[in-house]
Amino acid sequence: MLLQVLGTAAGGGVPQWNCACPGCSGARAHPERRRRHASLAVRTGEGRWYIVNATPDIGDQIEAHPALHPGPGPRQTPIAGVVLTDAELDHTLGLARLREADGLDILATAPVRQALDDRLRLGEVLGPYTALTWRELPSHSARPLSGYSPGPDGGDLRISAVPVSGKRPRYAADSPEDDAWVVALRLYDPATGKSAVYAPAVAAWSDALHGAAAEADCVIVDGTFWDDEEPRRTGISSRTATGMGHLPIDGPDGTAGILATLSARCLYTHLNNTNPLVDPAAAQHKRLARLGIEVAEDEMVIEL
Numbered sequence: 001m002l003l004q005v006l007g008t009a010a011g012g013g014v015p016q017w018n019c020a021c022p023g024c025s026g027a028r029a030h031p032e033r034r035r036r037h038a039s040l041a042v043r044t045g046e047g048r049w050y051i052v053n054a055t056p057d058i059g060d061q062i063e064a065h066p067a068l069h070p071g072p073g074p075r076q077t078p079i080a081g082v083v084l085t086d087a088e089l090d091h092t093l094g095l096a097r098l099r100e101a102d103g104l105d106i107l108a109t110a111p112v113r114q115a116l117d118d119r120l121r122l123g124e125v126l127g128p129y130t131a132l133t134w135r136e137l138p139s140h141s142a143r144p145l146s147g148y149s150p151g152p153d154g155g156d157l158r159i160s161a162v163p164v165s166g167k168r169p170r171y172a173a174d175s176p177e178d179d180a181w182v183v184a185l186r187l188y189d190p191a192t193g194k195s196a197v198y199a200p201a202v203a204a205w206s207d208a209l210h211g212a213a214a215e216a217d218c219v220i221v222d223g224t225f226w227d228d229e230e231p232r233r234t235g236i237s238s239r240t241a242t243g244m245g246h247l248p249i250d251g252p253d254g255t256a257g258i259l260a261t262l263s264a265r266c267l268y269t270h271l272n273n274t275n276p277l278v279d280p281a282a283a284q285h286k287r288l289a290r291l292g293i294e295v296a297e298d299e300m301v302i303e304l
């Protein structure tokens with residue numbers, strides 16, 4: 001299984017256009033600290049790619065990765081579609097950037113599709129430009145990522161959604177409750193028996209998520225905030241990290257303590273610009289290293 005990390009920042013990015021916090025200013029002064037919005041490209045058995053979450057940076061993310069470039073035909077793209085873990089704007093606005101596609105396969109849960117269709121009117125808006133084929137992300141059984149039956153070489157990656165939380169995006173806050181608003185993805189490679197879990201938005205550490213993480217070889221998790229008070233302390237919100245729908249890394253309810261118990265390779269992604277981890281010299285990097293936990297970096301390749 002090949003996972004190409006396309007970005008590791010939370011909504012806003014690092015730097016965020018209207019932010020002069022130390023993390024954003026540091027990234028302006030040191031371009032190597034810049035992080036694009038959290039996203040991942042996954043290669044299918046046939047060598048095509050699915051992009052997990054379509055961010056506002058998707059055009060640059062594609063250009064930065066030669067494996068995602070078009071060719072040899074003038075409009076031949078290796079990108080088959082997009083998988084969505086939720087309906088948040090930082091994970092979906094990039095869909096409009098892909099409107100030049102001949103067609104786009106979009107895998108999402110039912111409430112996510114409904115929010116995009118009914119609230120953002122994506123189906124209506126993009127319909128005149130490209131053909132969207134929606135597939136529901138299965139939460140009970142794993143299905144081939146590309147939607148085709150397995151080939152002779154052991155076949156395609158299998159994908160399933162692991163329910164994480166009922167957190168709705170702010171623009172759809174009055175939509176019906178559903179435990180599939182936010183999911184983690186479980187990717188399983190039948191050729192190697194390896195699996196990965198991608199959970200860039202974790203409001204609650206559900207039993208289902210724990211089960212998938214405990215079996216996985218690699219787990220990539222929401223690292224938006226270092227500690228629960230960070231959003232209030234830095235003045236970006238009156239809510240705590242947990243109140244904003246992101247379990248913090250550190251502290252009694254933090255995810256680091258959980259990840260440290262897993263046998264999987266564990267990495268954090270979706271870092272907010274207020275997170276001290278956006279500074280490579282921050283002491284918090286050593287704390288995580290002692291627990292055997294990594295911070296994902298843009299351009300990182302994970303091979304399982």
Ligand code: MLT
Pocket residue numbers: 010011012088089090201244245
């Ligand atoms: C989140 O991760 O909580 C959202 O992406 C916030 C946002 O709307 O940018």
Ligand code: MN
Pocket residue numbers: 010011088090091201270
């Ligand atoms: Mn986000």
Ligand code: ZN
Pocket residue numbers: 016019020021022023024025273274
């Ligand atoms: Zn900032």
